[in-house]
Amino acid sequence: MNHEIAQGPSFAVLKVGLQRNDVLTAEAGSMVSRFPRVKMRTRLNAPRGAGFFGSLGAFFTALIRKFVAGESIMVNDFTCEEGGEVTLAPTFSGNIALKRLKGDRVLLTRGSFLASSGDLQLKMRWGGLRGLLAREGLFFLEVSGTGDLFYTSYGGTLEVPVNGTLTVDTGHIVAFDPSLDFRIRTPGGGFLGLVASGEGLVVEFSGRGTVVLQSRNVSSLTSWLTPRLP
Amino acid sequence: MQIDLQHQPSQAMAHVVLLPGESVTAESGAMVGMTPNVQLTTGSGGLLKGLKRLFGGESFFRNTFTASHGSEVGEVYLAATLPGDLVVLDVGLSKYYLQSSAYVASTPGVDVDTKVGGFKTFFAGEGLFVLKTTGQGKVIAGAFGAIEEVQVRGEYIVDTGHLVAWEDSLQFRITKAADGWIASWLSGEGLVCHFSGQGTLWMQTRNPSEYGQELGRHLPARES
Numbered sequence: 001m002n003h004e005i006a007q008g009p010s011f012a013v014l015k016v017g018l019q020r021n022d023v024l025t026a027e028a029g030s031m032v033s034r035f036p037r038v039k040m041r042t043r044l045n046a047p048r049g050a051g052f053f054g055s056l057g058a059f060f061t062a063l064i065r066k067f068v069a070g071e072s073i074m075v076n077d078f079t080c081e082e083g084g085e086v087t088l089a090p091t092f093s094g095n096i097a098l099k100r101l102k103g104d105r106v107l108l109t110r111g112s113f114l115a116s117s118g119d120l121q122l123k124m125r126w127g128g129l130r131g132l133l134a135r136e137g138l139f140f141l142e143v144s145g146t147g148d149l150f151y152t153s154y155g156g157t158l159e160v161p162v163n164g165t166l167t168v169d170t171g172h173i174v175a176f177d178p179s180l181d182f183r184i185r186t187p188g189g190g191f192l193g194l195v196a197s198g199e200g201l202v203v204e205f206s207g208r209g210t211v212v213l214q215s216r217n218v219s220s221l222t223s224w225l226t227p228r229l230p
Numbered sequence: 231m232q233i234d235l236q237h238q239p240s241q242a243m244a245h246v247v248l249l250p251g252e253s254v255t256a257e258s259g260a261m262v263g264m265t266p267n268v269q270l271t272t273g274s275g276g277l278l279k280g281l282k283r284l285f286g287g288e289s290f291f292r293n294t295f296t297a298s299h300g301s302e303v304g305e306v307y308l309a310a311t312l313p314g315d316l317v318v319l320d321v322g323l324s325k326y327y328l329q330s331s332a333y334v335a336s337t338p339g340v341d342v343d344t345k346v347g348g349f350k351t352f353f354a355g356e357g358l359f360v361l362k363t364t365g366q367g368k369v370i371a372g373a374f375g376a377i378e379e380v381q382v383r384g385e386y387i388v389d390t391g392h393l394v395a396w397e398d399s400l401q402f403r404i405t406k407a408a409d410g411w412i413a414s415w416l417s418g419e420g421l422v423c424h425f426s427g428q429g430t431l432w433m434q435t436r437n438p439s440e441y442g443q444e445l446g447r448h449l450p451a452r453e454s
Contacts, residue, residue, distance in 0.1 A: 007239070007378070007435050010313075010375075011239070011240065011435040011436055013378065013435045027418075028416070028419075029418025030418075031389055031407075031419050032433060032437075033386065033387060033388040034387050035385065035386060036385045036386070036387055040407070040408060040417065042413050042417040076417050076418075089375070089435050089436060092441065092444070093436060219448075222445065222449055226449055226450055229450075230452075
C-alpha cells in the first residue's frame with residue numbers, strides 16, 4: 001500500500017494505492033473517488049462477535065462510538081485485487097496526517113479519525129471525570145497495534161513535543177501520547193480569566209510525549225456563527 | 231479579454247480584464263470589485279432560462295459586466311462563495327458539463343444550459359444538476375477546497391458531492407455507491423457518478439453539502 005497526502009494544509013486529500021491483500025478502513029462518507037475495480041464493503045464500526053448476540057453487541061458498540069466519540073456508525077473497507085487507487089477527504093477544511101504505529105498507542109479526540117490500515121485496534125477510552133468538564137474530552141479513541149493511522153485536523157496540524165508541561169485549549173487537541181498525564185483547569189487569572197478570557201477550560205499536559213494540535217477550533221466557529229444566524 | 235487567477239488554491243479570485251466593449255457574465259453575487267468604467271446589467275436571458283436555473287439551484291438572474299467604449303480597459307474581480315480554487319475552461323473544441331453550483335462566470339460566446347431533463351441529472355439529494363457548455367469562449371468554475379484534475383482512461387467513480395466539471399467526451403451515469411440502496415445509505419457515500427471513456431475531470435477536495443450538514447449539527451435549531 002502506498003499513499004500520498006496532497007493539497008494540504010488547507011484542503012488535504014489522501015490518495016491510497018491498494019495492492020492485493022491491502023485493506024483500507026475509512027470513516028463513512030469520506031470517499032471522494034475511486035477506480036471501479038476498487039471494492040467497497042460497508043460494515044459496523046466495531047469488532048463483531050459470533051452469532052446474533054455478537055452482531056447485536058457490535059451494533060451497540062458502533063452506536064456508542066457514534067454518540068460519544070463522534071465517529072460514524074459504519075465504516076467502509078476498500079480493497080483491490082488488481083491494484084487501484086481510492087481518494088479520501090475529511091469534512092472540514094484542514095490537514096491529514098499519518099501516524100505509524102509499531103505496537104505503541106495513541107489517543108485521538110472526537111472526529112479526528114479518517115482511515116487506517118494494518119492490524120490496529122480501536123477502542124474508546126473514558127477520559128475520567130475530569131473529562132466531563134471539557135466539552136470534547138469525555139471519551140477518547142485509543143488506537144493501538146501495528147499499522148498506519150490517518151487522522152485529520154481542522155486547520156493545520158502542529159506536532160508539539162512535551163517535556164514538562166504544556167497548556168492547550170480543549171478544542172485544539174487532535175491527538176496525544178497516552179504516556180502524558182493531563183488535567184483540566186481554568187486558564188488562570190481567577191474568575192475573570194474563566195468567564196472573560198474566551199479560552200474556556202484548558203488542558204494541562206505533563207510528562208514526556210507528543211501532543212498534536214489543530215490551528216482551528218470547530219466550537220469557536222460555531223459559537224461565532226450562532227448569534228449571526230437569522 | 232484576459233483572465234488570471236489569484237490567491238489559489240484556498241481563496242481563489244478571478245481578475246478579468248475587459249477591452250472596451252467586451253463583457254463577461256457572472257453568477258449573481260460573484261462580483262468582488264470593478265473599475266468605474268464597467269457597467270453592470272442584470273438579466274435572466276429569458277424567463278424560461280432563468281426558471282431552469284432557479285430549478286437547478288442557481289440564481290434566476292445573472293449579471294453581465296461590460297467595459298464602456300473608450301480608451302480604458304475595464305477590470306472585474308470575481309469569486310465564489312465557499313473558500314477554494316477556481317479553474318478556467320476553454321470552451322470550443324472541448325465542451326464541458328459543470329455541476330450547477332460550480333458555475334462562476336462565462337464569456338458571451340459560451341452558452342450555458344441547465345440540464346433538467348432526464349432521470350440521471352435529477353437527483354437533488356446532493357444537489358446534482360448539471361450545466362452544459364457549448365459555443366466558443368471561456369468558463370470559470372469554482373470549487374470548495376482544492377481542485378484535483380484527473381485524466382480518465384477507462385472508468386472512474388466520483389462522489390457526486392465532489393464533482394466540479396468534466397469534458398463531454400466522458401460518458402457518465404449516476405449510480406448508487408454500493409450495490410443496494412441500504413448499503414449505499416449506510417456507507418455514507420450516497421450517490422456517485424460513474425464515468426467511462428477518455429477525458430479530463432475536475433474534482434473538489436471538500437463536499438459542500440456534507441460540510442453544511444456537519445456544521446448544522448453544531449448550530450442551534452432555527453426558530454419558526
